[in-house]
Amino acid sequence: TSIERVKMPEADPSERRRSFMEVNRGLTSEAAMTEASRCLDCPTPTCIEGCPVGINIPKFIKNIERGEFLEAARVLKETSSLPAVCGRVCPQEKQCEANCFYTRKLKKPAVAIGYLERFAADYERETGNISIPKKAASKNKKIACIGSGPAGLSFAGEMAKRGYDVTVFEALHEIGGVLKYGIPEFRLPNNIVDVEIESLKKLGVKFETNFIVGKTATIEELKQEGFEGFFVGSGAGLPRFMGIPGENLVGILSSNEYLTRVNLMEANKEDSDTPILKGKRVAVIGGGNTAMDSVRTALRLGAEKAMIIYRRSEEEMPARVEEIKHAKEEGVEFLTLQNPIEYLGDNKGYVRQIRVQRMKLGEPDASGRRRPIPVEGDEYLLDVDTVVVSVGVAPNPLIPQSMPDLKTTSWRTLEVDQESLQTSVPFMFAGGDIVRGGATVILAMGDGRKAANAMDQQLSKNLESSVKE
Amino acid sequence: MNKVVRKEFFSENVVCLEVEAPRIAKARRAGHFVIVRVDKKGERIPLTISSADVDKGTITLVVQRVGVTSKKLTDLEPGECVADLVGPLGQATDVKKVGTVLACGGGVGVAPLLPIVEAFKKAGNKVVSVLAARTKDLIILEKQIREYSDDVLIMTDDGSYGEKGLITEGMEKVIAREKIDEAVIIGPAIMMKFAAEVTRKHGIPSIASLNTIMVDGTGMCGACRVTVDGKTKFVCVDGPEFDAHKVDFDEMLLRLNGYKDFEKNAYERYNRMQQ
Ligand SMILES: Cc1cc2nc3c(=O)[nH]c(=O)nc-3n(C[C@H](O)[C@H](O)[C@H](O)COP(=O)(O)OP(=O)(O)OC[C@H]3O[C@@H](n4cnc5c(N)ncnc54)[C@H](O)[C@@H]3O)c2cc1C
Ligand SMILES: Cc1cc2nc3c(=O)[nH]c(=O)nc-3n(C[C@H](O)[C@H](O)[C@H](O)COP(=O)(O)OP(=O)(O)OC[C@H]3O[C@@H](n4cnc5c(N)ncnc54)[C@H](O)[C@@H]3O)c2cc1C
Ligand code: SF4
Ligand code: SF4
Ligand code: FES
Numbered sequence: 001t002s003i004e005r006v007k008m009p010e011a012d013p014s015e016r017r018r019s020f021m022e023v024n025r026g027l028t029s030e031a032a033m034t035e036a037s038r039c040l041d042c043p044t045p046t047c048i049e050g051c052p053v054g055i056n057i058p059k060f061i062k063n064i065e066r067g068e069f070l071e072a073a074r075v076l077k078e079t080s081s082l083p084a085v086c087g088r089v090c091p092q093e094k095q096c097e098a099n100c101f102y103t104r105k106l107k108k109p110a111v112a113i114g115y116l117e118r119f120a121a122d123y124e125r126e127t128g129n130i131s132i133p134k135k136a137a138s139k140n141k142k143i144a145c146i147g148s149g150p151a152g153l154s155f156a157g158e159m160a161k162r163g164y165d166v167t168v169f170e171a172l173h174e175i176g177g178v179l180k181y182g183i184p185e186f187r188l189p190n191n192i193v194d195v196e197i198e199s200l201k202k203l204g205v206k207f208e209t210n211f212i213v214g215k216t217a218t219i220e221e222l223k224q225e226g227f228e229g230f231f232v233g234s235g236a237g238l239p240r241f242m243g244i245p246g247e248n249l250v251g252i253l254s255s256n257e258y259l260t261r262v263n264l265m266e267a268n269k270e271d272s273d274t275p276i277l278k279g280k281r282v283a284v285i286g287g288g289n290t291a292m293d294s295v296r297t298a299l300r301l302g303a304e305k306a307m308i309i310y311r312r313s314e315e316e317m318p319a320r321v322e323e324i325k326h327a328k329e330e331g332v333e334f335l336t337l338q339n340p341i342e343y344l345g346d347n348k349g350y351v352r353q354i355r356v357q358r359m360k361l362g363e364p365d366a367s368g369r370r371r372p373i374p375v376e377g378d379e380y381l382l383d384v385d386t387v388v389v390s391v392g393v394a395p396n397p398l399i400p401q402s403m404p405d406l407k408t409t410s411w412r413t414l415e416v417d418q419e420s421l422q423t424s425v426p427f428m429f430a431g432g433d434i435v436r437g438g439a440t441v442i443l444a445m446g447d448g449r450k451a452a453n454a455m456d457q458q459l460s461k462n463l464e465s466s467v468k469e
Numbered sequence: 470m471n472k473v474v475r476k477e478f479f480s481e482n483v484v485c486l487e488v489e490a491p492r493i494a495k496a497r498r499a500g501h502f503v504i505v506r507v508d509k510k511g512e513r514i515p516l517t518i519s520s521a522d523v524d525k526g527t528i529t530l531v532v533q534r535v536g537v538t539s540k541k542l543t544d545l546e547p548g549e550c551v552a553d554l555v556g557p558l559g560q561a562t563d564v565k566k567v568g569t570v571l572a573c574g575g576g577v578g579v580a581p582l583l584p585i586v587e588a589f590k591k592a593g594n595k596v597v598s599v600l601a602a603r604t605k606d607l608i609i610l611e612k613q614i615r616e617y618s619d620d621v622l623i624m625t626d627d628g629s630y631g632e633k634g635l636i637t638e639g640m641e642k643v644i645a646r647e648k649i650d651e652a653v654i655i656g657p658a659i660m661m662k663f664a665a666e667v668t669r670k671h672g673i674p675s676i677a678s679l680n681t682i683m684v685d686g687t688g689m690c691g692a693c694r695v696t697v698d699g700k701t702k703f704v705c706v707d708g709p710e711f712d713a714h715k716v717d718f719d720e721m722l723l724r725l726n727g728y729k730d731f732e733k734n735a736y737e738r739y740n741r742m743q744q
Contacts, residue, residue: 210555257690275731349723
């Protein structure tokens with residue numbers, strides 16, 4: 001226990017703040033093996049309790065320690081379909097690593113579980129030794145998966161392994177959901193997601209892009225075409241605005257629009273036809289991962305001043321700790337305990353200033369975080385030329401609108417059985433952000449697996465009873 | 470990949486394209502639109518489905534060349550493909566029997582107007598259409614509009630065809646002559662703004678179909694937002710049609726210009742490359 005926790009090699013802040021290169025460079029084999037040796041292989045590994053999908057953490061780590069990197073990757077894939085992604089974007093400090101023996105009992109930095117997970121998955125991918133899981137005999141049953149985010153991808157993979165004929169329908173022209181259009185290249189390079197998609201194709205999963213279920217074809221029509229089971233992983237893609245005066249001025253956009261223009265449409269590249277506002281003074285409203293991704297994107301598009309405006313203090317920020325640290329190193333300014341209350345524009349309708357209200361913290365609210373309250377009369381004007389609003393998302397209404405039988409909650413998420421993830425329509429299951437609201441990649445992925453398990457059981461039971469009849 | 474099967478020039482800068490899209494042809498209703506991406510580096514742009522042939526599995530788009538994407542699209546020849554085509558998007562027109570409908574189309578706005586005129590006529594309404602453009606060559610789809618209209622009035626700014634004058638003058642003329650129960654207004658934002666003032670003055674319920682800037686067209690980005698009756702709406706999912714008297718056209722006009730400099734530069738660059 002005397003070895004220090006490994007440090008992730010990072011691109012130099014002065015260089016990376018103007019480039020879309022990946023910030024975290026990955027561990028060397030030696031560093032990974034040394035870090036792996038810190039893991040005590042606890043008899044009751046509490047770290048596993050912290051992982052939403054229950055990855056066998058000591059088992060994969062001990063394989064790394066022994067230099068059995070491919071075996072480590074195989075262990076990961078027993079439970080996770082996207083380890084290269086989760087190793088990069090999981091909020092580990094709140095999940096597995098928060099529950100490591102080091103953190104809990106020794107009050108020392110946790111084993112770097114996320115870094116090691118990424119290492120094993122990257123090793124497998126880079127050496128070209130990707131194991132394609134064994135496939136059960138074909139069941140001759142067509143399954144539809146709506147949405148190609150992490151929930152949909154993991155569902156599709158699981159069902160394909162079990163011998164089902166799976167088609168993934170995706171509204172956009174790219175596969176991957178938020179992994180493609182939301183999370184930027186400097187955090188999660190697109191090619192990593194593409195490799196996972198290739199593996200799914202090898203498993204026999206079919207993809208139909210530019211297909212909006214409920215619009216291009218209804219669920220009823222797909223049923224008539226022979227689809228027997230449906231999984232809804234349509235995400236929480238609707239941007240929220242604050243509804244304050246001036247919010248529709250030119251130059252104020254949602255983080256979804258800002259990130260989509262760059263990540264999906266590649267508007268940062270010379271040869272792309274899609275325009276993007278390259279603001280010099282950019283304010284991003286919010287304190288989550290999406291806000292951090294937007295503000296760091298603004299820097300990379302050439303902003304001289306890139307600012308986060310957040311109504312609580314840094315302690316309450318929902319963004320991953322690493323993202324906040326990286327943003328600061330790159331020169332992002334944090335205006336905490338401040339909140340925009342009005343936008344002021346010029347005569348052409350472009351935003352020029354924000355009226356900012358200073359805030360203080362009051363009593364804790366339902367979420368347990370201290371509630372921000374305005375300091376009356378303490379306001380000022382901030383000069384800006386671009387504003388990115390990143391104050392949360394709402395569930396995608398397309399599927400519920402097209403299926404009146406589908407029960408939704410007061411949050412407009414889909415109502416499901418907690419165990420099976422079955423919706424109020426028996427042949428439909430759902431998971432990920434459409435059920436949870438804005439959550440995480442690993443939770444979405446876990447839902448996909450869980451739903452696949454339940455749907456497989458249901459369909460197999462149907463099969464048995466029809467054989468008996 | 471969707472193949473272009475037919476191409477026809479309605480005027481120098483207005484092109485009609487028939488594109489393979491069997492599912493969309495079947496699912497679409499009047500008022501729906503699609504999002505098209507011409508090639509791998511292309512932008513996503515919204516275009517109204519002007520008509521569809523379910524048997525052939527095709528939809529018809531009428532495209533006016535205004536910038537890079539519409540130019541690239543209208544440069545395609547039959548046999549070539551667009552990279553991506555998705556739809557049908559938006560809410561379909563609420564077509565009812567109301568009596569007499571005044572259909573007002575300005576410029577390329579006549580393309581999205583056509584399916585709506587057809588639907589209102591088939592629902593048993595009397596339809597009077599007013600088509601307007603700067604000059605004769607820019608009047609499009611006149612024959613098709615006539616097929617579903619009881620009467621058609623043509624207005625040109627320069628008097629080269631039909632009557633000389635703005636669309637609002639043509640509208641006033643029809644309104645003075647007969648009782649109008651509902652108006653449909655489609656065209657450039659500035660035209661819709663003034664046409665809506667005319668029907669407001671006469672107390673005629675009116676819908677306008679808005680052509681804001683869009684990215685995804687599925688409600689995900691908010692680029693298309695407009696203020697209607699004091700509330701923010703997303704044109705791609707809540708529209709594209711709204712009560713013309715409640716739309717904040719001034720705000721919409723400003724938002725349409727949001728990327729103007731970029732678009733102008735890109736168009737000049739593209740044209741230089743073509744030479
Ligand atoms: C910018 C950003 C950064 C984030 N950073 C992190 C992070 O660091 N760590 C983390 O764990 N989580 C992060 N998250 C959250 C995480 O990405 C989501 O929780 C996760 O992607 C949800 O997965 P999903 O499969 O439910 O939905 P999504 O990834 O949203 O995918 C849904 C897909 O369904 C498609 N779709 C919707 N309706 C239809 C339809 N009717 N027909 C066909 N297709 C349809 C959509 O186009 C979309 O592609 C971030 C989110 C954002 C936006
Ligand atoms: C629901 C909907 C339906 C539409 N249907 C049709 C149609 O059937 N036929 C058709 O030709 N066009 C239609 N449009 C408009 C069309 O989408 C735009 O003309 C197109 O996006 C321009 O792209 P571009 O790259 O060629 O030009 P850009 O380079 O993007 O723009 C060139 C010039 O056109 C202006 N402009 C950009 N977008 C629009 C817009 N949406 N409306 C008006 N002016 C704009 C810009 O300010 C700029 O001055 C529709 C728009 C919407 C929202
Ligand atoms: S999936 Fe996420 S929570 Fe689970 S072990 Fe990996 S990094 Fe930790
Ligand atoms: S709790 Fe920490 S030390 Fe123990 S097995 Fe898990 S990772 Fe290893
Ligand atoms: S175009 Fe993105 S929300 Fe309407």
